[in-house]
Amino acid sequence: MALDSKIPKGPIKDKWTDYKNHIDLVNPANKRNIDVIIVGTGLAGGSAAATLAELGYNVKAFCFQDSPRRAHSIAAQGGINAAKNYQGDGDSTYRLFYDTVKGGDYRSREANVYRLAEVSANIIDQCVAQGVPFAREYGGLLDNRSFGGVLVSRTFYAAGQTGQQLLLGAYSAMNRQIGRGKIKMYNRHEMLDVVKVDGKARGIITRNLITGEIERHSAHAVVLGTGGYGNVFFLSTNAMGSNVTAAWKAHKRGAYFANPCYTQIHPTCIPVSGDHQSKLTLMSESLRNDGRIWVPKHMKDVEAIKSGSLKPRELAEEDRDYYLERRYPAFGNLVPRDVASRAAKERCDAGFGVNATGEAVFLDFASAIERYGKETAHVKGLNENDAALVKKLGQEVIKNKYGNLFQMYEKIVDQDPYNTPMMIYPAVHYTMGGVWVDYNLMTTVPGLYCIGEANFSDHGANRLGASALMQGLADGYFVLPYTIGDYLSDDIRTGAIPTDSKEFEDAENEVRKTLDFFVTNKGQHSVDYFHKKLGKIMWNKVGMSRNVKGLTEAISEIKELRAQFWKEVKVPGTNEEYNEELAKAGRVADFLELGELFAKDALNREESCGGHFREDAVELDGEQKGEAKRDDENFAYVSAWEYKGEPSDAVLHKENLEFKDIELKQRSYK
Amino acid sequence: MNMNLTLKIWRQKNASDKGKMVDYKVSDISPDMSFLEMLDVLNEQLINKDEEPVAFDHDCREGICGMCSLYINGEAHGPDRGVTTCQLHMRMFKDGDTITIEPFRATAFPVIKDLIVDRTSFDRIQQAGGFISVNTSGNTIDANTIPVNKHDADTAFDSATCIGCGACVASCKNSSAMLFVGAKVSQFALLPQGQVEATDRVLNMVKQMDEEGFGNCTNTGACEVECPKGISLENIARMNREYLAASLKG
Numbered sequence: 007m008a009l010d011s012k013i014p015k016g017p018i019k020d021k022w023t024d025y026k027n028h029i030d031l032v033n034p035a036n037k038r039n040i041d042v043i044i045v046g047t048g049l050a051g052g053s054a055a056a057t058l059a060e061l062g063y064n065v066k067a068f069c070f071q072d073s074p075r076r077a078h079s080i081a082a083q084g085g086i087n088a089a090k091n092y093q094g095d096g097d098s099t100y101r102l103f104y105d106t107v108k109g110g111d112y113r114s115r116e117a118n119v120y121r122l123a124e125v126s127a128n129i130i131d132q133c134v135a136q137g138v139p140f141a142r143e144y145g146g147l148l149d150n151r152s153f154g155g156v157l158v159s160r161t162f163y164a165a166g167q168t169g170q171q172l173l174l175g176a177y178s179a180m181n182r183q184i185g186r187g188k189i190k191m192y193n194r195h196e197m198l199d200v201v202k203v204d205g206k207a208r209g210i211i212t213r214n215l216i217t218g219e220i221e222r223h224s225a226h227a228v229v230l231g232t233g234g235y236g237n238v239f240f241l242s243t244n245a246m247g248s249n250v251t252a253a254w255k256a257h258k259r260g261a262y263f264a265n266p267c268y269t270q271i272h273p274t275c276i277p278v279s280g281d282h283q284s285k286l287t288l289m290s291e292s293l294r295n296d297g298r299i300w301v302p303k304h305m306k307d308v309e310a311i312k313s314g315s316l317k318p319r320e321l322a323e324e325d326r327d328y329y330l331e332r333r334y335p336a337f338g339n340l341v342p343r344d345v346a347s348r349a350a351k352e353r354c355d356a357g358f359g360v361n362a363t364g365e366a367v368f369l370d371f372a373s374a375i376e377r378y379g380k381e382t383a384h385v386k387g388l389n390e391n392d393a394a395l396v397k398k399l400g401q402e403v404i405k406n407k408y409g410n411l412f413q414m415y416e417k418i419v420d421q422d423p424y425n426t427p428m429m430i431y432p433a434v435h436y437t438m439g440g441v442w443v444d445y446n447l448m449t450t451v452p453g454l455y456c457i458g459e460a461n462f463s464d465h466g467a468n469r470l471g472a473s474a475l476m477q478g479l480a481d482g483y484f485v486l487p488y489t490i491g492d493y494l495s496d497d498i499r500t501g502a503i504p505t506d507s508k509e510f511e512d513a514e515n516e517v518r519k520t521l522d523f524f525v526t527n528k529g530q531h532s533v534d535y536f537h538k539k540l541g542k543i544m545w546n547k548v549g550m551s552r553n554v555k556g557l558t559e560a561i562s563e564i565k566e567l568r569a570q571f572w573k574e575v576k577v578p579g580t581n582e583e584y585n586e587e588l589a590k591a592g593r594v595a596d597f598l599e600l601g602e603l604f605a606k607d608a609l610n611r612e613e614s615c616g617g618h619f620r621e622d623a624v625e626l627d628g629e630q631k632g633e634a635k636r637d638d639e640n641f642a643y644v645s646a647w648e649y650k651g652e653p654s655d656a657v658l659h660k661e662n663l664e665f666k667d668i669e670l671k672q673r674s675y676k
Numbered sequence: 677m678n679m680n681l682t683l684k685i686w687r688q689k690n691a692s693d694k695g696k697m698v699d700y701k702v703s704d705i706s707p708d709m710s711f712l713e714m715l716d717v718l719n720e721q722l723i724n725k726d727e728e729p730v731a732f733d734h735d736c737r738e739g740i741c742g743m744c745s746l747y748i749n750g751e752a753h754g755p756d757r758g759v760t761t762c763q764l765h766m767r768m769f770k771d772g773d774t775i776t777i778e779p780f781r782a783t784a785f786p787v788i789k790d791l792i793v794d795r796t797s798f799d800r801i802q803q804a805g806g807f808i809s810v811n812t813s814g815n816t817i818d819a820n821t822i823p824v825n826k827h828d829a830d831t832a833f834d835s836a837t838c839i840g841c842g843a844c845v846a847s848c849k850n851s852s853a854m855l856f857v858g859a860k861v862s863q864f865a866l867l868p869q870g871q872v873e874a875t876d877r878v879l880n881m882v883k884q885m886d887e888e889g890f891g892n893c894t895n896t897g898a899c900e901v902e903c904p905k906g907i908s909l910e911n912i913a914r915m916n917r918e919y920l921a922a923s924l925k926g
Contacts, residue, residue, distance in 0.1 A: 146823025
């Protein structure tokens with residue numbers, strides 16, 4: 007099947023408006039006869055569920071957590087971008103569009119990104135109307151901060167809990183519709199398959215995680231808002247339950263999976279401390295507004311710091327290497343995430359890592375504390391030369407801005423980041439790749455939609471900070487409600503979809519077969535045993551820096567591990583009860599397939615772009631020496647993989663990316 | 677130094693099972709582990725011995741989703757302050773300790789299995805009025821049209837940081853949900869956008885709270901002490917004022 011992205015014709019700034027003016031609509035009376043299933047209740051799924059219910063559709067929403075409010079969007083810290091230009095610093099729809107395409111290393115679809123930038127301002131209006139308590143200035147207007155990869159302040163925030171506040175906004179909009187009976191909410195339900203009838207997505211099979219009951223649910227369309235697949239690395243900043251299963255089942259039913267190798271490794275996370283670790287914790291990118299990243303210049307100082315004989319703050323300024331400021335003077339500590347992560351790895355690989363494992367760099371707030379302290383002393387008419395006073399005042403300012411993050415750090419690491427620099431290291435955070443969708447956010451399966459992090463469309467090969475929240479809400483509140491109507495207008499006479507058809511029965515039987523296998527297999531190793539092994543392969547060979555040898559090895563090692571998993575996995579308990587190990591087994595089984603496709607995709611893409619860095623694709627000379635080298639001639643396309651059984655048999659389809667409104671050039675932050 | 681510990685854990689097969697405390701031993705626990713990572717170690721041990729692992733709720737493991745619970749040594753989220761169980765670290769304990777682990781107990785939080793309880797009563801309270809009835813069409817006024825006093829906005833934010841974990845209910849001798857409900861009522865009461873429906877909101881939410889079987893507030897203040905997000909008793913006082921005003925309006 008040839009890929010048709012269905013991008014509307016016309017100038018980029020008119021595409022979305024023209025599109026909305028010409029789609030088919032469903033009248034309010036007919037909407038009452040149409041059912042929509044939404045899987046996942048994060049920013050994308052939650053906002054879509056609320057909006058479609060408001061429009062009059064019958065929505066059934068599903069989440070595996072005990073409440074829709076727990077979806078992992080809740081953990082997003084820093085903020086949400088919007089081209090409001092409230093700061094008057096030259097922001098515009100075009101500039102947000104440009105920054106996002108450039109930040110994504112020219113591997114996203116122009117038309118989708120422009121639409122995203124276009125609706126971004128509306129998101130802020132909507133959220134304020136819903137009662138989301140964004141940070142404000144003393145005059146009562148909304149405050150902004152800066153994020154990486156841009157030269158304006160367009161990020162709206164609510165302390166370090168922006169995702170929480172936005173998700174609770176979407177959750178409240180959902181609650182209103184649940185109360186009205188327009189959304190039927192299924193908590194603690196996991197989707198285990200998509201059901202296709204006559205080629206169209208018409209339902210899902212779920213497992214009730216409390217009773218183990220397998221259920222059939224039908225609808226006229228199915229929407230996946232099920233998040234990213236970062237947990238394929240075992241250790242990531244994702245929640246423990248975050249998984250690829252819904253997206254992967256869709257893939258197996260015919261939805262192409264796009265750019266699986268585009269993964270965001272976030273530069274500022276708390277380093278791994280030991281084998282017991284179950285997850286990694288992010289320290290928001292907003293900290294790079296005030297924190298400066300450094301390692302010692304000389305190896306002797308690295309050794310002294312590691313042994314404890316030298317305290318980091320005692321090291322003289324001239325003996326420190328603020329490597330981001332040195333390499334990227336224009337953007338300094340606020341370079342995009344992929345660039346900052348690679349630079350940290352480069353220093354640590356060269357032996358300059360500052361903790362016991364050699365995998366940590368400093369994020370230091372001393373300069374900011376001093377700067378803010380002096381400022382406050384000046385304003386209050388106090389002595390600016392009193393070092394102790396300045397420090398105290400400065401620490402108060404920092405506490406107001408980042409208090410919750412500093413507290414999190416202190417609880418985990420048991421060190422006080424006000425008085426000693428934080429230690430940070432990159433960790434898997436977000437996946438730009440995902441289910442392929444067209445301009446309508448529909449997958450290659452008619453009637454099956456994919457929104458938010460679970461799809462691939464807006465962030466290219468690298469996502470800029472504060473853009474994930476923007477995309478999730480844009481898809482759910484403002485894009486899908488239009489595009490899905492155009493599709494559903496054909497279904498006004500269809501009537502309810504029966505669940506007693508052969509298609510539903512077959513899908514259910516297949517699900518049961520797999521579950522039965524797990525609980526009767528009685529192997530030697532727990533699910534986590536395999537998940538951790540997979541994570542190690544992914545991190546070591548498909549992580550921040552990739553080469554042909556490593557990727558080839560990863561493919562065969564994952565294949566072997568998968569075979570071992572299906573022989574030796576051990577799942578205690580039964581099907582007919584709450585059984586977390588059983589749920590985990592199904593998720594890891596899917597990760598074991600995705601992981602191989604991920605490595606295969608990385609092997610195919612013989613260029614470096616965004617989060618995908620190939621050691622054989624770097625600039626060899628000139629000002630950009632050592633930086634990632636993109637190959638637009640051969641790789642300016644989206645890799646969309648078609649399922650054919652084993653991941654090794656997956657067939658590659660290319661969607662060529664055309665850049666008409668932005669000139670393709672080397673992404674420079676120097 | 678790594679620790680050896682005795683765990684007394686509530687085991688209950690399902691909602692209709694009676695349930696009992698069972699003793700377990702774990703060894704070589706690193707002080708850098710989180711409490712839930714310590715339970716992961718126990719579960720790995722149980723699986724390898726062909727025993728059933730202990731069921732507990734958890735997800736984000738960074739203190740924000742509100743999924744984890746646990747009543748540890750008689751305190752919701754354990755002995756540390758301002759943290760959820762997933763942020764509680766084993767350095768709070770010492771070698772040889774015995775740790776008692778129970779589910780959050782309340783009539784409105786029935787046990788599902790072992791340490792997992794059903795908190796959907798919280799969702800139903802929110803469904804009764806924890807929202808502003810504005811459609812998500814995007815056709816609202818510009819976000820900066822109505823300035824909001826910074827102090828009010830910050831206070832509304834503080835209320836809105838409630839994670840809905842239920843520690844307040846578990847800590848209260850009356851199993852009252854006043855702190856949880858008060859936080860949501862306060863968030864909207866402090867913002868101009870919340871004024872239009874203020875009367876109905878507080879009446880409907882309190883009515884639902886009572887129907888779910890939560891107890892009354894007798895101002896003991898245990899909820900505030902145990903709240904991992906520091907939601908203050910002010911929220912309860914504000915809700916009471918809102919409720920009184922709404923009742924008078926009728």
